Amino acid sequence: MTTISNRKSKISKLLLPWLDILAITAWGILLLKYWLTNELNLLIHPNYFGLVIVAAFGLLVISIFKIKELLQRRRYDMTANIQHISLFPPGWGSALLLVAAIFGFIFTPQVFASDKALQRDFSELLGSTRVKPQAFRASVVPEERSLVDWVRMLNVYPEPDRYQGNKVKVQGFVIHPPELETEYIFLARFVLTCCAADAYPVGLPVKLKESREQYPPDTWLEVEGQMVTETITGKRQLTIAANSLKKIPQPKNPYSY
Amino acid sequence: MNKLNNGFTLFLSLLVEAMPFVLLGVLFSSLLLFFVDERKLVEKMPKNPLLGALVGSMVGFLFPVCECGNVPVARRLLMQKVPTSVAIGFLLAAPTVNPIVIWATWIAFRDQPEIVVLRVVFSLLIATIIGFVFSFQKDLTPVVHPTIARYLKFNPPSELQPKRRPKRSQIQQESGIPALLQSGTYLLGVGQAGQTMRLESTNIDTTTPSSSKPLGAKLRLALENTVQELRELGAILVIGSAIAATIQVVAPRELILSLGAGPISSITAMLVLAAVVSICSTVDSFFALSFASTFTSGSLLAFLIFGPMIDLKGVGLMLTIFKPRAIFYLFALAALLTFLFTLIVNLYFL
Numbered sequence: 001m002t003t004i005s006n007r008k009s010k011i012s013k014l015l016l017p018w019l020d021i022l023a024i025t026a027w028g029i030l031l032l033k034y035w036l037t038n039e040l041n042l043l044i045h046p047n048y049f050g051l052v053i054v055a056a057f058g059l060l061v062i063s064i065f066k067i068k069e070l071l072q073r074r075r076y077d078m079t080a081n082i083q084h085i086s087l088f089p090p091g092w093g094s095a096l097l098l099v100a101a102i103f104g105f106i107f108t109p110q111v112f113a114s115d116k117a118l119q120r121d122f123s124e125l126l127g128s129t130r131v132k133p134q135a136f137r138a139s140v141v142p143e144e145r146s147l148v149d150w151v152r153m154l155n156v157y158p159e160p161d162r163y164q165g166n167k168v169k170v171q172g173f174v175i176h177p178p179e180l181e182t183e184y185i186f187l188a189r190f191v192l193t194c195c196a197a198d199a200y201p202v203g204l205p206v207k208l209k210e211s212r213e214q215y216p217p218d219t220w221l222e223v224e225g226q227m228v229t230e231t232i233t234g235k236r237q238l239t240i241a242a243n244s245l246k247k248i249p250q251p252k253n254p255y256s257y
Numbered sequence: 258m259n260k261l262n263n264g265f266t267l268f269l270s271l272l273v274e275a276m277p278f279v280l281l282g283v284l285f286s287s288l289l290l291f292f293v294d295e296r297k298l299v300e301k302m303p304k305n306p307l308l309g310a311l312v313g314s315m316v317g318f319l320f321p322v323c324e325c326g327n328v329p330v331a332r333r334l335l336m337q338k339v340p341t342s343v344a345i346g347f348l349l350a351a352p353t354v355n356p357i358v359i360w361a362t363w364i365a366f367r368d369q370p371e372i373v374v375l376r377v378v379f380s381l382l383i384a385t386i387i388g389f390v391f392s393f394q395k396d397l398t399p400v401v402h403p404t405i406a407r408y409l410k411f412n413p414p415s416e417l418q419p420k421r422r423p424k425r426s427q428i429q430q431e432s433g434i435p436a437l438l439q440s441g442t443y444l445l446g447v448g449q450a451g452q453t454m455r456l457e458s459t460n461i462d463t464t465t466p467s468s469s470k471p472l473g474a475k476l477r478l479a480l481e482n483t484v485q486e487l488r489e490l491g492a493i494l495v496i497g498s499a500i501a502a503t504i505q506v507v508a509p510r511e512l513i514l515s516l517g518a519g520p521i522s523s524i525t526a527m528l529v530l531a532a533v534v535s536i537c538s539t540v541d542s543f544f545a546l547s548f549a550s551t552f553t554s555g556s557l558l559a560f561l562i563f564g565p566m567i568d569l570k571g572v573g574l575m576l577t578i579f580k581p582r583a584i585f586y587l588f589a590l591a592a593l594l595t596f597l598f599t600l601i602v603n604l605y606f607l
Binding site: 017020023024027031034040042043044048051052054055058059062065066069088092093094096097099100103104107109110112113115116119193194195196197198200 | 259260262263265266267269270271272273274276277280281284364365367368477480483484487488489491492495496501505510543546547549550
């Protein structure tokens with residue numbers, strides 16, 4: 001019995017460090033993969049790309065050092081092994097990390113869509129309380145403003161009549177909030193401040209000339225028209241009166257910042 | 258199906274955003290342990306309980322460890338006869354009041370800078386108050402773990418500390434127990450042949466004279482420490498992110514909205530979540546971020562303050578320092594003070 005358990009513990013002593021290395025290397029490669037395939041866009045704010053890339057290389061360097069050390073140690077010193085008080089049974093920690101990394105390789109991150117946006121109340125969608133302007137450029141021509149620029153403007157100066165008649169040309173995806181009548185859609189974009197965990201939809205209602213049926217949820221549209229004030233769900237709202245709606249492919253970088 | 262996709266994307270985004278900070282925290286704590294001389298630090302600690310608690314709370318800037326690393330350091334501080342108020346201040350505040358955690362919180366809550374500031378201020382306040390309260394307990398025997406009590410009894414605090422760092426063998430003799438009978442874990446065969454070196458949990462014991470070890474061995478220890486912490490914290494991060502993603506996707510929206518909007522219910526919910534989730538303080542701000550749009554600011558603060566002080570995984574480690582009753586008092590005090598401060602925030606400020 002003892003010899004079997006001894007052998008077992010010997011094998012696990014030999015294998016566990018390699019499991020650590022595998023887990024750390026896998027995470028290094030996964031982060032690099034996200035960067036090279038542009039999938040980082042879907043996960044985090046571009047400000048932190050550099051941090052993630054450096055971390056990826058850091059993880060790889062650590063695993064290289066560890067491999068080197070293990071290979072050297074095997075030659076002269078087999079006893080050097082560390083046991084320490086840890087939360088997980090031996091091997092579990094790195095196994096968990098490794099499984100998460102493998103999952104990351106298999107699963108492609110998805111862009112959030114209208115179903116996530118609809119997890120909020122409609123009043124919340126219009127309130128857009130979290131989009132605070134970082135910088136303000138008053139000289140921008142109205143039709144060059146993006147959807148997020150508009151929402152920021154509204155945040156600073158919320159009176160809808162001020163924008164009456166302004167020309168608009170914005171891009172976003174379609175949401176069908178159940179509270180809106182059928183000739184309205186809500187054109188939205190997600191804003192990230194840090195990572196996908198805090199993605200927050202902002203946008204404006206669009207008044208159509210026909211029913212919204214031909215613009216199903218999640219379709220990306222480029223809407224041209226002008227600003228009008230409408231009373232929606234009992235509140236005066238800045239609304240885009242659409243002249244033309246063009247279906248566009250989902251942008252490479254679907255989030256705004 | 259879409260919900261599942263959203264959940265997975267959320268899970269991965271939390272992991273990808275937090276991974277650099279885990280790595281940074283781990284590297285920083287591994288390297289800094291070589292440069293900060295605990296003994297010199299101990300000598301400079303103020304004796305006044307209130308001041309001591311405050312200074313102890315700020316030592317975290319020198320030991321950027323998260324809550325898994327601070328327990329062994331606090332234990333060593335106590336063993337080196339630092340006033341209790343300093344050790345408890347350190348124990349509670351170090352995971353939050355340190356540069357990496359502050360930076361990570363800033364990145365997560367850039368658009369709510371008040372959360373970053375209040376997190377640090379409240380953590381300092383709470384740790385100082387609790388440290389001060391505990392300083393009234395002059396005899397530590399009923400509070401601390403029997404091993405520490407015995408150690409302190411045989412090495413009364415009035416004894417002057419030797420100015421020079423004692424040798425490794427001296428430390429083993431000082432503790433009054435032969436090296437082989439001591440509890441804890443050891444590095445075998447590091448340095449000179451046949452010697453054992455005590456390894457306190459995930460941290461390398463800095464009481465050993467690192468100058469006597471060759472650079473190679475030191476670096477090897479740093480590497481080993483890095484890999485260990487990375488494995489532990491990484492795994493906790495995976496579990497924490499999975500919990501955050503699951504709650505966001507699975508929990509009924511009405512429940513989250515009703516819980517998250519109430520000034521009291523939101524704080525209570527986040528306090529419980531903080532204790533259960535046990536996520537590391539370097540990355541818990543990203544976790545809290547996923548609740549930012551539905552929960553009150555006060556409750557997010559409660560999560561960020563209480564989580565690093567107390568959580569389920571830390572209890573096991575804390576039992577190596579304190580008796581269960583003392584841990585209960587620590588928990589209760591920390592929870593009540595956090596609740597009080599964040600409730601004030603919810604009701605009057607944000």
